[in-house]
Amino acid sequence: MMRLFRSTPARAALLGAAALLALPGATLVPTVPAIARPAPDSFADLAAKLLPAVVNISSSQSVQARNNAPGGPDIPMFPPGSPFEQFFKDFLNRNRPGQRGGPGDQPAPERRMQSLGSGFIVDPSGLVVTNNHVIEGADQITVTLQDNTTLKAELVGRDETGDIALLRVKPEKPLPAVQFGDSDQARVGDWVLAIGNPFGLGGSVTAGIVSARGRNIHQGPYDDFIQTDAAINRGNSGGPLFNMDGQVIGINTAIYSPSGGSIGIGFSIPANMAKNIVAQLRDYGHPRRGWLGVKIQQVTPDIAESLGLKEATGALVAGVTDGGPAEKAKLHSGDVILKFNGQDVKDMHALPRIVADSEVGKEVPLVIWRDGKQTTVQATLAEKPDDTALAAADQAPKQNGAATKPTSIAGLGIKIAPLSQELRDKYQIAADQKGVVITDVASGSSAAERGLKPGDVIVEVAQTAVDTPADVQKQVDGVRKSDRKSVLMLIQGQDGARFVPLPFSTQKDKQPG
Secondary structure, three states, X not given: OOOOOOOOHHHHHHHHHHHHHOOOOOOXXXXXXXXXOOOOOXXXXXXXXXXXXXXXXXXXXXXXXXXXXXXOOOOOOOOOOOHHHHHHHHHHHHHOOOOOOOOOOOOOOEEEEEEEEEEEEEEOOOEEEEOHHHHOOOOEEEEEOOOOXXXXXEEEEEEOOOOEEEEEEOOOOOOOOOOEOOHHHOOOOOEEEEEEOHHHOOOEEEEEEEEEEEEOOOOOOOOOEEEEOOOOOOOOOOOEEEOXXXXXXXXXXXEOOOOOOOOOOEEEEEHHHHHHHHHHHHHHOOOOOEEOOEEEEEOOHHHHHHHOOOOOOOEEEEEEOOOOHHXXXXXXXXXXXXXXXXXXXXXXXXXXXXXXOOOOOOEEEEEEEEOOEEEEEEEEOEEOOOHHHXXXXXXXXXXXXXXXXXXXXXXXXXXXXXOOHHHHHHHOOOOOOOOEEEEEEOOOOHHHHOOOOOXXXXXXXXXXXXXXXXXXXXXXXXXXXXXXXXXXXXXEEOOEEEEEEEEOOOOOOOOOO
């Protein structure tokens, strides 16, 4: 008779160990069995508790109908001034509804465009959270509760970068509300519920798990999405993603879908990011993000080696905004920010999120890598200015250079020269730019492989500012003597400043020209 055994974690571990011991030369390796929590028998009780706090949002805006609408074809494209252009324009204008001389002889009617989405109540007095893209451009917003009560909503504030909006309605009695949870505690594999208004159908519940954390889908500088396979479709935007304790751990914002429908890849803004923004919108009407005032780039293995870092981690400072917190804290180009206010900066993408979530006006410690060792500086964060103010702050007067003939830098495949007016005119280099200009790049050299080209300006070599070819040669020679494999240069090009590690040639130097 065949005997059946009920598998238990302990028995499975013993059977696994026995199987290992049966192999020739096998050593016993301790194993830790993974135990999964059972799936809930039903989500019904949790859904019934949460549904009343989730709302449908309808927004509308007035749009003036175009001259070729409604019902008329577009005017074909012809060269300006072509007789065909005027012919078609006269013909279509005479035969379009709403045009003078045409049928009806009435002006084109104003149309209403509508958008549908979801939201959730976070305060019984009537505060509702949703996505900014759900209500963007709306001149009228309506919130529909679970019992089909409709309320006019006013915009309290919006965060376009983070895609969050806060609305206010005026109910006759307190509304059911939900609370934000700690999204940092959400683990891959945890059960979640998504509730929203897919395709305008009304309150709908879907279940799934957390599929991934920290997703960057290139929607903005603060991307840190929770990925879930709970079905999210059009109209779910702005709705909540709940954990099994009934707390909001995310705002459903985007989906990946070739067809437009759910394929099990949805993205939610983490609650820990959203609740800070919601509080700022409530108190100030706009987001108040922390700002350090640095331009950063990724630390690659080559850059790490050239700086003496054991691993490629942190955010490399490629520029400092004049008058910003970083400049006041004495940060400068070439510093690598390893920790910000006690939090590890694993890569350049992590720093903007950590800084933005920090309190404006707070003094924070920064652990940086400078001159081959760690040091700590203190920076007092400011409120992030708008892009116009940042662009103006980047304009700083700099010194000019003197003219002389190009100098070859052995092993790197470049020729360089001081900045003269002739070279500034030739390469369209700003009058206030300082450094040393590259005049030639040898084909097949490390400089060519790294994308350097004539007209690029070397601003720093080995984290030291350079003004002459002799400065460049001195720093390059110093790096060679330290047995480094590459030299780190700060390059100002047409696309902005960036750090470039240039490997030293191991073969006979091939010089440009």
